[in-house]
Amino acid sequence: MKITVAGAGHGGLVAAALLAKAGHEVTVYEKKQKNELGHDWEDRFTFSLLEEITGKKIPDTAWRYRGDCSFVSPSRTSNVVINYNDSNRQKIMWRRYLITALLDFAEESGVKFEFETEITAPAVNDGKVTGIITSAGEIQSDLVIDSAGVFSPLRKNLPESFGIEKMPERGDLFYAKRAYFNKTDEPGPDIPFEVCLCHNREQGLSWCCVNEDSVDILIGRIDPFPEGKFEACAADFRLLYPCTGDKILHGGQSGVIPVRRPLAIMVAPGYAAVGDSAFMTTPMNGMGIDLSLNAGRLLALTIIKNGSADIETLWKYNRQFHIEYGGITAKNEGLKNSLLEMPGEGVDFLFDNGVIQSSDLAGAGTKTSIGSLLGKFVRGMRNPAYFFAIINGLIKGAKLKKTLENAPAEYNTDEILKWQKSIENTLVKVNRKD
Ligand SMILES: Cc1cc2nc3c(=O)[nH]c(=O)nc-3n(C[C@H](O)[C@H](O)[C@H](O)COP(=O)(O)OP(=O)(O)OC[C@H]3O[C@@H](n4cnc5c(N)ncnc54)[C@H](O)[C@@H]3O)c2cc1C
Structure with missing residues (x-):
């Protein structure tokens, strides 16, 4: 089968690798350059899942622990402290390491890549997705795997008759900006990681995490926010924690996370969505890496097991995703x-x-x-x-x-x-x- 993966998202790369290993002709089309992929910050996910999928051990140099966490009430009158122990302490990894591990796994499995190729819409003929429309022209394939993230141009442009929700509603998205600042010689807090719910009485949260070498500040709201808001929040944290410098060492970018239930219907003839393009995250914390990896694997294994990517097979993936992960999230x-x-x-x-x-x-x-x-x-x-x-x-x-x-x-x-x-x-x- 000729399979197109739209966007080098995490789940798309896993599906691509497993399907290429099974003998299919798989190409990933990605709008960015290869060296631009992966956020410039560290995130949390299940490391053993990555090891299980790629078959490679993660070196100890690729990750670190995050400290204990204090959740603070909007008025700052109360807080709830989480003291982690060795078995449940949060582990975080640089995103560039994660995406490189997945890209290597896909390349070693025989997947082809076309970087700097922007996808604009699906190609649809006779009620079936038959390929993608890109900046380099139309590309035809037997199956399109949508791994182009929360604003996927494929999902948005599918025919109404497929019944797939095209756009999220207000409250479904979390607009975030994050930067790591330098650390000054001032002392840090006793509890290094502070998360402020409903920060400044706005719908969302902010965090300030004092690492050994930097201070990681994130703000996230359910509505897009003006440019100066992040700087204003960082200034608030600087007053609370004077160890926060003003030089950005990492990050400084914005991102949007779906924080809602997954798409009920995520497949159509010739089309299957994985990861953020199908809104696969845990809504309360916006964690989507595990779900994306799991969805990519489930999709590939379902196709391999059934020897087909017809709509009946794709529906099996859709249904099984909800049974294993969708319902609970x-x-x-x-x-x-x-x-x-x-x-x-x-x-x-x-x-x-x-x-x-x-x-x-x-x-x-x-x-x-x-x-x-x-x-x-x-x-x-x-x-x-x-x-x-x-x-x-x-x-x-x-x-x-x-x-x-x-x-x-x-x-x-x-x-x-x-x-x-x-x-x-x-x-x-x-x-x-x-
Ligand atoms: C600030 C922040 C912090 C987060 N923290 C965590 C965390 O700690 N743990 C966790 O599990 N999750 C976290 N997430 C969420 C996580 O990033 C996503 O859920 C996860 O990456 C799954 O998304 P994905 O791989 O499906 O899509 P993405 O990572 O969005 O990848 C989509 C890919 O498609 C490409 N693309 C998009 N449009 C086009 C187009 N038109 N043509 C071609 N290519 C295109 C993009 O360039 C990108 O490479 C965080 C997100 C943000 C923004």
């Missing part, structure tokens, strides 16, 4: 959106009264359940409106999980569209605006 959206709907004083209430605790924050809400919240019933009932808003988010999230995990077993467009529509009733929408 989608559940997290209800909690995230109920927190976004809450004004800063509501989040303060949850912190000040111990309704939010380290177990909730360490697991990015994945360990928060109705049962665990009911254990805090007496404290929560000091403000029933906020307490029940969170419970409602959890109930709807649990329903959403169940719905996604119960996707139709066979590819039948009427049934699939009906199933997708039923998801609407289980969503917590973000209506509040700062």
Whole structure:
């Protein structure tokens, strides 16, 4: 089969490598130059998954530990500290190392690359995606794997009849900017990593992480923010932590993360999406690398096992993704959106009264359940409106999980569209605006 991978995203590279190894003719089209790929900062994901997929050991020089973390309430009156131990301490890796490992794996597996080639749209004929339209002309293939990230030009330009959501809604995206500043000789904080929820009473968060050699500052909001906001937040952190210098050592770029449930429908005849192009992240913390790697592997193995990339096979991938990962991450959206709907004083209430605790924050809400919240019933009932808003988010999230995990077993467009529509009733929408 001739397979096109659109964009050198993480999941696309994994699928490309595994499919090339299985004998398919695979080419990745990427708009950037090879040496521009990968953010200039460190991120967290499951290292053993990368080792398992590439078959190569990660050297100890490629990563480091992140320190203990303090989540701070909007008014800074309370905080929740997470003291990690050796078994759960966060490990972070330079993104350039990660992407290079995946590029090498793909090249060694026989994948071809066309860098500096911008994709503008899918080529569609007779209800099937038959290739991609690029700056270098139209390229035809039997299957297009969409790995072009959150604003994929393929997803946006698919025919309506496929039923694939084209654009995220407000609240579905997290606009972030991040830079590593030099570190001065001033002393650092006792707890090196501070995360401020609803920072400055705005919908989103900011963090300041004091490393041995630098200070990593990130701000993220659900609405795009003006240029000066990042500098203003960095100046606030500099007052709190005078060890923060003003020279940027790494990063300084912006990025957009999908923070929502994955696409319900992520395949069509001749087309399958993986990673951010299908909104595959954990909504509360925006982690998408593991999901992207897992989706790329699942897609490739499904095609290899079935010996075909027809729509029935692609639907098997779509359905299995929801059973293994989509349902559980989608559940997290209800909690995230109920927190976004809450004004800063509501989040303060949850912190000040111990309704939010380290177990909730360490697991990015994945360990928060109705049962665990009911254990805090007496404290929560000091403000029933906020307490029940969170419970409602959890109930709807649990329903959403169940719905996604119960996707139709066979590819039948009427049934699939009906199933997708039923998801609407289980969503917590973000209506509040700062
Ligand atoms: C500040 C920040 C911090 C993050 N921290 C973490 C973290 O700690 N852990 C974690 O798991 N995740 C984190 N994420 C999220 C993570 O980056 C993504 O979820 C993950 O990279 C999966 O995305 P992807 O590989 O599908 O797409 P991307 O990484 O977006 O890759 C898409 C590729 O497609 C290319 N492309 C786009 N458009 C075109 C086009 N028109 N033509 C050709 N090529 C195109 C792009 O150049 C890019 O190479 C973070 C994101 C940001 C912005």
